[in-house]
Amino acid sequence: MYDFIGKRFPRHDGFIKAAGLAEFTFDVEVPGMLYGRIFKSPYAFAKVGRIDTSLAESMGAVVLTPDDVPDVLFNPRLVSIEEDTFKDWRVLTKTPRYVGEPIAAVAAPTEDSAQRALEALRVEFEEVYEPILDPFEATSPGARQIHARIMRGRRWVEVRSNVGAELRYSEGDLEAEERRSSVIVDRRFHVPRRYHAQLEPKGAVCKIEPDGTLTAWTTTQTIHNTKIMISQVYGIPMNRIDVRKVPIGGGFGSGIHTNLVTLIAVGLCLKAGRPVKLVLTREDDMVHDHVSFEFYMRIRAGATREGEITFGEMENTVDMGAHQVQAYPLLGASLGWFVSLYKWRALRYYGRAVYTNKVPSCAIRGYGAPEVTWAVETVVDEMAEELKMDPVEFRLKNYRGRGEIFWGQGPTVRSVIRSDGVPELMAKCSELIEWKKRGDPKSKTGRFRRGIGVGRGFHTSGAGGPLSGAVIDYSGAIVKLNEDGTVDYITALQDHGGGTLDAHAKIIAEELKVPPSRIRIVWSGTATTVYDVCTHASRGVFVGGEAARRAAAEVRRKILEYAARMLDAVNPEALRVTYDKELDDAVIFVEGAPEKRISLGEVARIAWQRNWGSISASVSYRATVAPPSFTVYFVEVEVDTETGVVRPIRVVAGADVGTVISPELAAGQLHGGFAIGWSWATGDEVVYLRDGTPAHRLSMTDYKIPTVLDLPDDENFTVVFASTHEPFGPFGAKGLGESASNPVVAAVANAIYNAIGVRFYEIPITPERILRALKGGG
């Protein structure tokens, strides 16, 4: 029924990326450009005294110190409304609070001279404190305060016991629900810090234009928030800043906030009066720039003998490191995922985010959902087992589905679920993996034991809703018809590499009936686009795609008006539009009158020649719902009980994303989502030495993520899409990015349990931990 949606087309950036022609931030060269380097704190908690810049300056370098940057507190993540934004950052600090915190920066004409100038800086440390690395130590009485006071919005708040943010919530009569429960499971879970391992390290290039405006190219997931951030810190009017969109090598949440590297590059550029490139090395990026949050969760939940879930209680202590990249909304989002997983008749939640002297944590794919889903899906599995119910049936009986309220991104983002493919996916996927034959762990013997596990989850599609709430979420799109009928699509929305903008092109193509090859996705900037909040929250297709569809629909309406005049139709409603394969263009015609037809190319040409004016549309769109895209993973693993090594044998990944716009790219998201989830479940962990130095100092040699050889091949990875239609999505589509990974850890952990009968409450479930559990050694 669709001409383009659901069909396969070459990606607009496929060739240039495969050929190495795409220009990433690192590739941007500006004449006269200086190269920057950051002086990072070698101490996890210290006070800086004098900074002697004379030697570096005598070498011809420009040096930026804390005295050279505005004394402005900020939070680099601008997705929340201002009253809920916690500010404790400075561009450069005199009180470093983690190993790697930027204290100063240099810029010099070559990369080598910049490095030499960096080494010529003399930074005195007046005091070096014992770092606090553990959140429970940080909250214990007498612990040194990492921050004394911070700002929430525009007012100062005192920090007590190093707790930077807190959230409490309750609903229903928990004690009553507990009393009628015949099964109660109470467990504590730990998820460590993990590195994003995005392909491209963070960087920025800045240039002052002849008219004094600032142009910046940077590795961001949001060009407009980067513009606002630069404006807030440096006091530059927003129309004097143009943040350009360049391809990025992934993000996984590490570029939702404006990375410090961008703000430092701006400072260097302003001070030097010359263009500056500042790009982190892989080591700078992975050892000192960003990691995920660390979670210590306690889940208590109950169910009746009949298998009805009664109550759920969750405590959530989040180790957020030395600064806030908005841990407060994370506490809310974690609660939201918890609430939305099952129909708790009563619930209680307490979340707190604690400062420690470690690299500040930021969002990672799923924003708390993989962690909460793993914990809840473990508890749910255990309850089903105690009740002697099939875990799949137990889930189907208790999950939140159609008609229920869904919390898209915390307490203020609520809407009603209208599309729900869970029953269909559970049925199809469990059959494909032969769920009924998985066997009981007690019956499994021998060295190599196989097990099958299920994990069910979801992610939101954006953070929209009927009420404004605490999260900023809207998007924009410009669609413009050229004089030959080709189309320019201009958007601020960033494509992380997953093909989001190719999906948009298909959506526009479907609306206009022109092939995607005639639509150009324009690389633009903040000066030439309307606001889009960010590519995060799996909103790219659902929100951004709908903005594109609405702009295309407006263009279509105008095309029909012009065509009606050209074809002498009574009015535009009399016209039909179709894709003409031979012309490879849209054709507008009057039904039943074969001579009354005209191609879009002709409409555009005639409108130009007759001075009728250009056809274009600019749309700003706020979604009033944030529907969940459900995912269901069934994973079969094999555990070597002698070495503790776990191998993935088979994966069946089910996804309810509404209409599937690009099946092969959507399947790719599921493969990638599994890979990252597998990595979290079995390997990822950032560990710190006692002095606060990350133990993986040698970067990719020390810190490993799975490769394609460690993952199931195509034959053993089956993707199933539900046949759903989301009424609010563009052509029925929902989001996918994060739901593709959210239930993976849960499914893998449950599969390991099914293989060897051991539950792990701490990830990663490494071979060392498995062996220790099985043999007491390791």
Added chain:
Amino acid sequence: MLSINLINTYRIPQTFEYYRPRSLREALELLNAIENAKVIAGGTDLVVDLKYRRVTPRALVDVSGLSELKFVKAGDSYVEIGSATTIQELAENGAVRRYLPLLAEAAELFGSWQIRNLATIGGNLCNASPAADTAPPLLAHDAELELASLSGSRVVPLAKFFAGPKKTVLERGEILRSVRVPVHRRRAGWSFIKVARTSFDLAKVSVAVLLSLDGNTVADVRIALGSVAPTPVRARTAEKHITGASFEEAVALAPELVAREIAPIDDVRSTARYRLEVAKTVVRDAMRRAYERFFRVGVEV
């Protein structure tokens, strides 16, 4: 510990002279003439060390282009491999695959495609990492190294070449010219097993086994391990003990005996306890696989 501000992996943040000699002789002359010169071949270890300033040479002498050092020769009683032969060349070489399948197996499991095409056998040995993948197979084969210098050359058994982590007995002015692997024309089964976090990682534990049987009796066995001691090691006591035993007896005894000859440590990749436990399992696995291969596809080594 090195200050974090001295590390910049986009650059090699130090200066040195760089020479690309046209012959081994010229390379040796350079090494002799320049104090604190280092030999570079594939650079997969050395460049990382340079970036982290773990080494600060005055000069690098690049031998990767020397055809004199890039060869595999199969003689009557040995296979000789030039030190600048890349790991990928080893993995693909007909003579290596035929006579030294144990080494070929290790070469296939070595790093990634990119690394295998740069790294050389000589560099892997001279870097003297306890985790060097080519070391256990070559130890099992009793390989010898020919060390060239201006005053001639000397032959050192590989077992005496490693002096500690990242340390060898190479003296100033010496270059590893070739690796000679004796071939006894005795039927053997082989197995190299590596346990690592991912498929592109250094070993947590690696084990190489060469096994010859007389009926079901162990006639000759060599067991070498990586990543479980300060250097790659042969488990000679265990070997001696199980020679002459039935295979089943040998496989039952070997793990505990081997465990007494290793001294693993904790590091970022694993723990000492895990390594000790898993080394035992992997010794057993490698022996069993070697046993199967002895009967199925046994080669003359």
